[in-house]
Amino acid sequence: MKRHLFFITALLGMAKVHAQGNYDISRIPAELTKDASVVIRDEEQIYEVKSPSSATLTYKTAVTILNQNGEKASNMYEFYDNFSSISNLKACLYNDKGIKIKEYKSADFKDKSAVPEGTLYQDDRVKFLEFLHTGYPYTIEYSYVVDYRGIRSYPTWYPARSWGYAIEKSDFIFRIPEGMTFKYLKHKNVKTDSLKVKDKMEYKWGCRNVPALEFEPMSTGLKNVMPWVNVAPNQFEYDNSKANIEDWTNFGNWMYGLSNGLQVLPETAKTKILALVKDAKTDQEKIGILYNYLQSNTRYVGVQLGIGGYKPIAAEKVYAVNYSDCKGLSNFMKALLEVAGIKSNLVVIGNDMPSLNKSFASMGQANHMILCVPLEKDTIWLECTSQRTPIGFIGNGNSNRTVLLVTEKGGKLVQTPTYEPASNYQKRNTKVNFDEEGSADISIETRYGNAQYEDNMAMLFADPSLQRKRIMNTLSIPNMQINTLSYTQPDKKSPVLNEKINLKSTQLLANGGDKLFVTLNLLNRQESSLTALENRKTSFNIAYGYCDEDEIIYTLPKGYKVEFMPKDILIESEFGKYTAKVTLKDNTVVYTRTKTMISREYPPEKYNDYVAFSKKMFQADKQKGILAKVE
Structure with a gap:
């Protein structure tokens, strides 16, 4: 009996293990x-x-x-x-x-x-x-x-x-x-x-x-x-193509072989191109004219069939149909420049990807192609897929990257331009005029450069209702009413965007007895949503280095004077620099603020230092001034 019970128990146990899996x-x-x-x-x-x-x-x-x-x-x-x-x-x-x-x-x-x-x-x-x-x-x-x-x-x-x-x-x-x-x-x-x-x-x-x-x-x-x-x-x-990519030189040799001979244009095209640049006095002028021709007459579509994922469409084909992918459009621009007597090189790059690993040549590190035009005293980089990008501006996702220059002698690793914080700017001038009731007329003029231009460029072409919706969602002004709003790009050749906003608000001033309180940084406050981590594992970075400059001129409401304004503030660290100060001029208060951030990869142990730096700026941006009635 004991044997039978043991056997049954064992079977049940095995069944349970099997059932659980x-x-x-x-x-x-x-x-x-x-x-x-x-x-x-x-x-x-x-x-x-x-x-x-x-x-x-x-x-x-x-x-x-x-x-x-x-x-x-x-x-x-x-x-x-x-x-x-x-x-x-x-x-x-x-x-x-x-x-x-x-x-x-x-x-x-x-x-x-x-x-x-x-x-x-x-x-x-x-x-x-x-x-x-x-x-x-x-x-x-x-x-x-x-x-x-x-x-x-x-x-x-x-x-x-x-x-x-x-x-x-x-x-x-x-x-x-x-x-x-x-x-x-x-x-x-x-x-x-x-x-x-x-x-x-x-x-x-x-x-x-x-x-x-x-x-x-x-x-x-x-x-x-x-x-x-x-x-x-x-x-x-x-796809009937053989390649040796032991190193980047060989990789470039293969890419050069795929594109070599594909820059031939029909005679009608050559005649048109030469007519376009006949009055240009410098190579820079010729490049500008032909880049404008490219943007005005072609559009981007993807072509990824077999070796066509790497081999450009012939320039004469692009001329005939007026569209292609990044390879075909870059190669077409190269052909236009050749007719004008200007040499250029195709560039293999990883858009929004890390730099190419210098000691490890492989296909998966790149997803895009642009064009490099080396001149005697300058180098011009051309993003050929956009109908709107200014000449020479390749975007934050392509900047400061190790890329592959495709030459007749093979591949050559080079570096794309770096957009320093000072060039990725937001410069804003704001005027706030209070009436006797404390309501305010506010005019805001902002210039965005390079990476910040890129972040806001879509507003140039957005429907006015979408423009207003975004402004309503991004500006932290209470009870605001937008009167006018406009976006312009003064020079198509320059990555600079101008924004003008005129609005009203009835709730900028907070009452406290017979005092009025005003938060001095009206528009561009540091958001403090970061929390210190005890044992962070991964490195971190700031998306890009930038510099914000704000000046706000407050015209005081009639019958009020300044009772208190905060002292000047300076916050510095390896991550950047912040300044804020207030000056008084007659019946106006002038608030100026600068914030410069430095983009690089920081080790995980630096993260809590960054959080502390951000919190200091957060507190500084909450500074208030106090106005009192004139007796």
Whole structure:
């Protein structure tokens, strides 16, 4: 009897373990659920290179979604094109006990075009499965195989793709024929294992039990604290094109070969171009005329078919149809300049991406092309996709970047212009006239330069109702009524925007007995929403360096005088400088404020110093003056 009872008990225990399954959330270590919305339970990515033009990716993962914040991690999206195919799509859904509640087959996966808006030609598609399960927590497991018939790059391994991702287990296995070479970068704490398997070399990277990281403001990213590996080919074949990209010189050679000979224009075009520049006295004038011609006669559309994702459309084709992508328009501008006798170079750049890694040449670091025109005493950089960008202004997302200049001698790494804080300015002059009742007529004139021009440029072309709505939402003036509002760009060649606003307010002054209180910084106050962090993990930065200058002239209401005004304020740190002062002139109070911020990457241990600096400016911006009745 005892034997039978023991046997039955053992069977029940085994059944319970089996029913709970490997994905029971109780099996997740407690330290992995802290600050986590997603836990990568078991991930394996195997990429096997067969030749410079073919490879296979075998991928499987199990992801536990702990709460609504992690919902997006449950959806599977895998992209493909004419040079790749996806097969063996499978997925399973498990409840919080790890019990399978639904199984998906290939027919359950959807397939649609992955062409973004503004793209005319592109063959990208996506297979996807969106899970509609609302009972948290749950686990989704899926797998697939991708076969590549053309290679441009190798995959990255980055299991913690966002804040709130914990990793229980993740592995990346990379196999390559023994005779082929490649390169890789990795996080300093990730170990590399390698061994020879038959005629291939196998490399393996992995991680176990990596806790999630809670969101950190102003972060430059998770890559300095979370595991990752970037792998890139030295040789590849794609769409009948062969490339050697062991270094940036070779990369540039390949890009030059793709564009060489594509700057030929028909004779009618050459005649028109020469007529346009015949009266220009300098190369700078010619460049300005031809850049204006480009902006007035072409528009941007995306073209990403095969090698067309890297090879520009011929200049004569762009001349005929008047549209192209960044490569085609930059190449077309290069052709226009050639007719005028001016040499230029195509530039490979990562727009809104970090600088190119000088010692690691790879495809995935760039997403854009512009044009560089080297002159004897100056260099002009041209953003050729915009019909509105001033000549020479390439935008904050392209500034201070290491980029690749494509020359007949190969690629050359160079630096784009840096927009210093003084050039990214906001200069504002405001006049506030109080009447006897304390109501105010307010006139505001502001000039925005470079990066701040870019931030506000859309207002030039916005509908007046949208302009008013934005002003109502951004200016912190109580009970305001906008009378007039206008935006102008005095010189199309200069990244400067003028803003003029005239409005009324009846609540600028606060009453306190027989006193009136006025907050001196009316328009541009520091927002103090940052909180100190005890153990910050990631570096941080300021989006861009800038300088704000404000002058506000208050004309006092009749019958009042100044009783109190705050002393001058100076706040300095490695992050920037702040000044504020008040001067009295007859019946006016003149408040001036400057704020200069310095943009660079700061280490995590500096963050609380930055928070303290911000709080000091926040307090300074709350300074009030007191007015008293004249006796």
